[in-house]
Amino acid sequence: MSKRIELQKLNVYYSSFLAVEDVNMVIEPKAITAFIGPSGCGKSTLIRTLNRMHEVIPGARVEGQLLMDGEDVYGPDVDPVRVRRQVGMVFQRPNPFPTMSIKDNVLSGYKLNNSRMSKTEAEELTEKALVGANLWNEVKDRLDKPGSGLSGGQQQRLCIARAIAVEPDVILMDEPTSALDPISTAAIEDLAVELKEKFTVVIVTHNMQQASRISDMTAFFNIAGTGMPGKLIEYDRTEKIFSNPAEQQTEDYVSGRFG
Amino acid sequence: MTATKPKAIRRLGDVIFANLAFFAGVSILATLATVAAFLFVQSIPAFTGPEIAAAEDGFWNYVFPFVFGTVYASIIALIIATPLAIGIALYISHFANRRFAQLLGYAVDLLAAIPSVVYGLWGILVLAPFLNPTFMWLNENLGWIPFFAGQVSATGRTMLTVGIVLAIMVLPIMAALIREVFLQTPRLHEEAALALGATRWEMIKMAVLPFGRTGIISAAMLGLGRSLGETMAVAMVLSPTAVINFAVLTSSNSNTIAANIALQFPEAGGNYSNLLIATGLVLFAITMVVNMIARWIISRRAEFSGAN
Numbered sequence: 118m119s120k121r122i123e124l125q126k127l128n129v130y131y132s133s134f135l136a137v138e139d140v141n142m143v144i145e146p147k148a149i150t151a152f153i154g155p156s157g158c159g160k161s162t163l164i165r166t167l168n169r170m171h172e173v174i175p176g177a178r179v180e181g182q183l184l185m186d187g188e189d190v191y192g193p194d195v196d197p198v199r200v201r202r203q204v205g206m207v208f209q210r211p212n213p214f215p216t217m218s219i220k221d222n223v224l225s226g227y228k229l230n231n232s233r234m235s236k237t238e239a240e241e242l243t244e245k246a247l248v249g250a251n252l253w254n255e256v257k258d259r260l261d262k263p264g265s266g267l268s269g270g271q272q273q274r275l276c277i278a279r280a281i282a283v284e285p286d287v288i289l290m291d292e293p294t295s296a297l298d299p300i301s302t303a304a305i306e307d308l309a310v311e312l313k314e315k316f317t318v319v320i321v322t323h324n325m326q327q328a329s330r331i332s333d334m335t336a337f338f339n340i341a342g343t344g345m346p347g348k349l350i351e352y353d354r355t356e357k358i359f360s361n362p363a364e365q366q367t368e369d370y371v372s373g374r375f376g
Numbered sequence: 377m378t379a380t381k382p383k384a385i386r387r388l389g390d391v392i393f394a395n396l397a398f399f400a401g402v403s404i405l406a407t408l409a410t411v412a413a414f415l416f417v418q419s420i421p422a423f424t425g426p427e428i429a430a431a432e433d434g435f436w437n438y439v440f441p442f443v444f445g446t447v448y449a450s451i452i453a454l455i456i457a458t459p460l461a462i463g464i465a466l467y468i469s470h471f472a473n474r475r476f477a478q479l480l481g482y483a484v485d486l487l488a489a490i491p492s493v494v495y496g497l498w499g500i501l502v503l504a505p506f507l508n509p510t511f512m513w514l515n516e517n518l519g520w521i522p523f524f525a526g527q528v529s530a531t532g533r534t535m536l537t538v539g540i541v542l543a544i545m546v547l548p549i550m551a552a553l554i555r556e557v558f559l560q561t562p563r564l565h566e567e568a569a570l571a572l573g574a575t576r577w578e579m580i581k582m583a584v585l586p587f588g589r590t591g592i593i594s595a596a597m598l599g600l601g602r603s604l605g606e607t608m609a610v611a612m613v614l615s616p617t618a619v620i621n622f623a624v625l626t627s628s629n630s631n632t633i634a635a636n637i638a639l640q641f642p643e644a645g646g647n648y649s650n651l652l653i654a655t656g657l658v659l660f661a662i663t664m665v666v667n668m669i670a671r672w673i674i675s676r677r678a679e680f681s682g683a684n
């Protein structure tokens with residue numbers, strides 16, 4: 118399943134500090150949407166509101182509406198835990214659980230929902246998720262070894278395997294390749310393109326080539342100055358943003374003439 | 377072919393620091409060796425000298441009830457203190473709001489500063505009478521469990537009371553240590569768990585507890601070490617008999633090695649004092665073994681510790 122996400126008049130706060138102001142956009146299913154913009158403009162803040170991870174920070178809150186296939190994610194009786202089970206997240210730094218084996222890492226999210234799982238079920242799911250994350254061939258002989266023993270790129274793909282094992286509707290990636298070499302980066306980019314067949318994919322990146330290579334839609338955020346809220350400046354098809362943007366700020370940023 | 381190794385540059389500061397660290401390390405080993413040697417040499421007359429009335433059946437028969445009492449009391453203390461310490465540490469590190477957590481932290485640290493004589497007095501005067509009705513109830517209703525069987529002590533001064541007093545004594549240091557470890561759980565791993573849709577408690581099971589596992593074991597061993605050697609509280613609460621008794625509610629309780637030394641040493645003449653020192657050597661050995669077991673447990677799963 119892949120879901121359409123609608124942001125309406127979304128304001129995001131850290132206590133009294135307005136970090137992101139008045140975002141209106143529709144994130145399409147079965148597509149990759151890239152968030153780009155200078156550091157501090159609120160890309161991470163915004164992507165974390167999509168799975169309600171923003172509110173785990175003390176004092177952090179959200180105003181406005183966030184609809185997922187029409188359902189209000191911030192509705193009064195919506196459990197954030199349930200939202201996070203439908204929206205997978207991959208972080209900037211690979212974070213497999215160091216105390217778990219590769220296999221247990223893959224199954225960790227799935228086990229939260231399904232405590233009882235037969236051995237064959239577990240094996241099948243591990244293989245499926247690792248194949249889906251293009252990691253199976255590299256780790257199939259050491260599934261019981263700790264996940265922290267893998268290379269950075271492999272760890273990141275393990276985190277992706279962990280996220281897709283629960284079959285979410287949406288996958289969020291916050292600069293998933295910024296700590297990786299070009300070869301691991303290419304592997305993850307290919308993977309993202311495969312993932313959009315099944316999921317809604319949102320990716321934050323500082324890498325313009327990456328955004329133009331893999332994304333279908335691009336959102337450019339900017340900030341007027343320190344202490345000011347980040348704003349969505351332009352949101353359009355990726356070709357349009359990179360070849361013929363409507364806004365001067367976007368043009369300056371994507372062509373590297375920023376500042 | 378001879379490869380010439382490039383000569384390392386030696387800086388004065390590095391040399392001084394390296395030597396300081398070296399001597400600090402050596403001095404710990406030297407102290408340990410001196411204590412062990414002292415205990416060993418001073419123990420010899422107990423075996424070579426004239427027979428001692430207190431130990432007419434031989435040294436091992438003499439010391440065994442004390443070994444039992446020491447280990448048993450400490451294990452009871454640990455069984456009570458470990459879950460409590462983990463609970464307190466979790467509450468302070470992950471549940472309480474910051475202000476209250478700080479207050480609680482201070483309170484726990486204060487508990488650690490109370491001298492053990494005070495704990496002993498408190499054990500006799502307050503805890504024992506207070507617990508006695510509970511002991512009666514346990515004996516009546518759960519008496520079929522061997523631990524709670526037997527004739528309940530009238531004073532409440534039992535093995536279980538000692539265990540509880542010891543647990544309260546070791547609780548602060550354990551809670552403080554475990555709290556520090558829990559606070560160091562990488563935010564990254566906590567968020568990984570939450571983002572998978574873990575509830576707070578599931579997050580703690582997935583990220584915090586596994587990460588803190590070695591810390592919990594270290595804290596337990598520190599607590600065990602402290603309760604193994606604790607003298608005053610035990611000496612004051614128990615009126616010992618030389619028996620091996622697993623029932624924790626009766627008035628016949630084996631003493632601990634440390635309390636026995638404290639009680640007997642002032643009146644010990646001749647090589648009786650050497651006998652007591654020999655029991656001290658046994659305590660020393662028990663502590664070493666406990667620590668070695670802890671190291672072994674920790675190293676067994678070192679590759680999953682998160683330290684790599």
Ligand SMILES: Nc1ncnc2c1ncn2[C@@H]1O[C@H](COP(=O)(O)OP(=O)(O)OP(=O)(O)O)[C@@H](O)[C@H]1O
Nearest residue numbers: 131134136155156157158159160161162163174344
């Ligand atoms: N935990 C926090 N508490 C308070 N303010 C925060 C917190 N995290 C981020 N901010 C602030 O919110 C604003 C947006 O930060 P955010 O991390 O979302 O930017 P970003 O676009 O992801 O930047 P980068 O590209 O460097 O990752 C910044 O001004 C930042 O200082």
Ligand SMILES: [Mg+2]
Nearest residue numbers: 160161162291
């Ligand atoms: Mg960011």
